[in-house]
Amino acid sequence: MRRKLAWALLAPALIFIAAFFVAPVLALLAGAFRVGDGFGLSPLVAFFDEPLHREVYWRTLRIAGLATIASALVCYPAALAMVRVSPRWRGLLTGLVILPLMVSPIARTYAWIVLLGRNGGVNALLQATGLADEPLKLLFTEGAVFVGLLQLMMPLMLLSLVSALENLPADVLAAAATLGANRWQAFTKVVLPLTQEGLIVGGTLVFTGCVTAYITPALLGGPQVLMLETLLYQKVNVMSDPAAASVIAVLLLVTTLVVNQLLKRVAR
Amino acid sequence: MNRLSKATLLMLVLALLFLLGPFVVIFVAGFSADETLRFPPQGYSLRWLAHVFTVEAFQRSLLTSLVVAFGSTLLALALGVPVAYALSRARLPGAEAVRLVLTLPLIVPGIIVGLALLNHGVLALNLPVTLSLLIGHTTLLIPYAVRVVSSSLANLRLDIDDAAVTLGATRLQAFFQVVLPNIRGGVAAAFVLAFITSFNQVPVSLFLTGPGVSTLPIEMMAYMETSYDPSIAALSTLLVLFTIALVAATEKLLGISKYV
Numbered sequence: 001m002r003r004k005l006a007w008a009l010l011a012p013a014l015i016f017i018a019a020f021f022v023a024p025v026l027a028l029l030a031g032a033f034r035v036g037d038g039f040g041l042s043p044l045v046a047f048f049d050e051p052l053h054r055e056v057y058w059r060t061l062r063i064a065g066l067a068t069i070a071s072a073l074v075c076y077p078a079a080l081a082m083v084r085v086s087p088r089w090r091g092l093l094t095g096l097v098i099l100p101l102m103v104s105p106i107a108r109t110y111a112w113i114v115l116l117g118r119n120g121g122v123n124a125l126l127q128a129t130g131l132a133d134e135p136l137k138l139l140f141t142e143g144a145v146f147v148g149l150l151q152l153m154m155p156l157m158l159l160s161l162v163s164a165l166e167n168l169p170a171d172v173l174a175a176a177a178t179l180g181a182n183r184w185q186a187f188t189k190v191v192l193p194l195t196q197e198g199l200i201v202g203g204t205l206v207f208t209g210c211v212t213a214y215i216t217p218a219l220l221g222g223p224q225v226l227m228l229e230t231l232l233y234q235k236v237n238v239m240s241d242p243a244a245a246s247v248i249a250v251l252l253l254v255t256t257l258v259v260n261q262l263l264k265r266v267a268r
Numbered sequence: 269m270n271r272l273s274k275a276t277l278l279m280l281v282l283a284l285l286f287l288l289g290p291f292v293v294i295f296v297a298g299f300s301a302d303e304t305l306r307f308p309p310q311g312y313s314l315r316w317l318a319h320v321f322t323v324e325a326f327q328r329s330l331l332t333s334l335v336v337a338f339g340s341t342l343l344a345l346a347l348g349v350p351v352a353y354a355l356s357r358a359r360l361p362g363a364e365a366v367r368l369v370l371t372l373p374l375i376v377p378g379i380i381v382g383l384a385l386l387n388h389g390v391l392a393l394n395l396p397v398t399l400s401l402l403i404g405h406t407t408l409l410i411p412y413a414v415r416v417v418s419s420s421l422a423n424l425r426l427d428i429d430d431a432a433v434t435l436g437a438t439r440l441q442a443f444f445q446v447v448l449p450n451i452r453g454g455v456a457a458a459f460v461l462a463f464i465t466s467f468n469q470v471p472v473s474l475f476l477t478g479p480g481v482s483t484l485p486i487e488m489m490a491y492m493e494t495s496y497d498p499s500i501a502a503l504s505t506l507l508v509l510f511t512i513a514l515v516a517a518t519e520k521l522l523g524i525s526k527y528v
Binding site: 028 | 272273275276277279280282283284286287288289290291293294297304305306307308347348350351353354355357358360366369370372373375376377378379380381383384385387388389403404406407410414439464467468470471474475485488489492500501503504505507508511512514515519
């Protein structure tokens, strides 16, 4: 294909993305560094002077980090079992893991409101068994946001690990056993290092997904458990503070990019 | 089976229960007969499933969601398929940079895209809400279209369209009569994925919806803040069933899991 024709085919999409994505996003991000008529870092500093902002940022990192670790701990053994079932079962199970990714996150998150609300399933169970005398406050807590995000993001970790384990050569375990490794040694010295990349890919997807989540903290955390995106929404629609909104946009982007790079570095 | 295998199998079962259990909860709550949301419900009926069809805000926002999802999917394919074709058939010096630019909408959080478009486009140009949503969703869907169609083109032999051109077809004829029929599975899969992504989209839409014009997910979130009846559970039940049907049909026809 001639180059001129190729560029002609690329041009409409590139112009569209440049006009409606790149330019507006750069303009928004620039707002975080605007000081009077010039540019500087003082809006960033001013943002972090506010204790609430520090708390929200730290909470976002904490919840995302915990959800990433928890998803790895749950999904690694689950993935080990998944690659050992028969191919027919594995196909079915893969479908069951992918399906939730297609369903509206609102529908998926709403189930936790049904379970954790005052008249929800968990409180009904606690009261019926006498473990609690009156309904506990379970919704609008950090725990609720954590559980909701873990459920939302788990398929990404599970699928990454399954694909890493599937690519593991079948004979490495036999080789390790022949060379005298016990099962635990074979796992820590052979399987884990060879599937590290799946863990990194899954971890990056889950962490990024949690940091940039809106629906889950909005529905399960509310104004009491703000995360970066729900704080951004408040800054725009409740407090009309466009400078702070721009700073949060920069934080969201920088945090996800830095963590992406750090995890990639670990993989090497 | 030894103890270790049993332990991992147990973990798999628990993980699946945690993953899929909430869907059962939604179904049960959706068939509630109660005035307010409680679990387990004290009685069962179809009243809330019927009720959601009568709520005018849901009807209007569903229509907007469908229009935006169809429109942005078609636009993203119209812009993205030529990109995938050009990148697979021409050796360009800037191909890597083009790929990077066209993946950016997947990296930048949707809420930023929506807010940026509102502040630096929609307000200045005074764009109507539906058009703003259409543009915002399209920027997000172009990467999906490019990626899925590219992987479909990668499996297609390079020389079949060159053969058509040698035999006297124009490039345009070669594309529509030789290439497109061979990648229609990929294009259809891209269509379904993009449609679902737009239909479920919240962060990009958040700041772009306006007075009187909203998408279904945004309307559902607004409804939750003021009402505590089981409507949202019923509506979620319908959405889950609709998605299962759509995904099952697509998987049967195209094998969509190859492209996810």
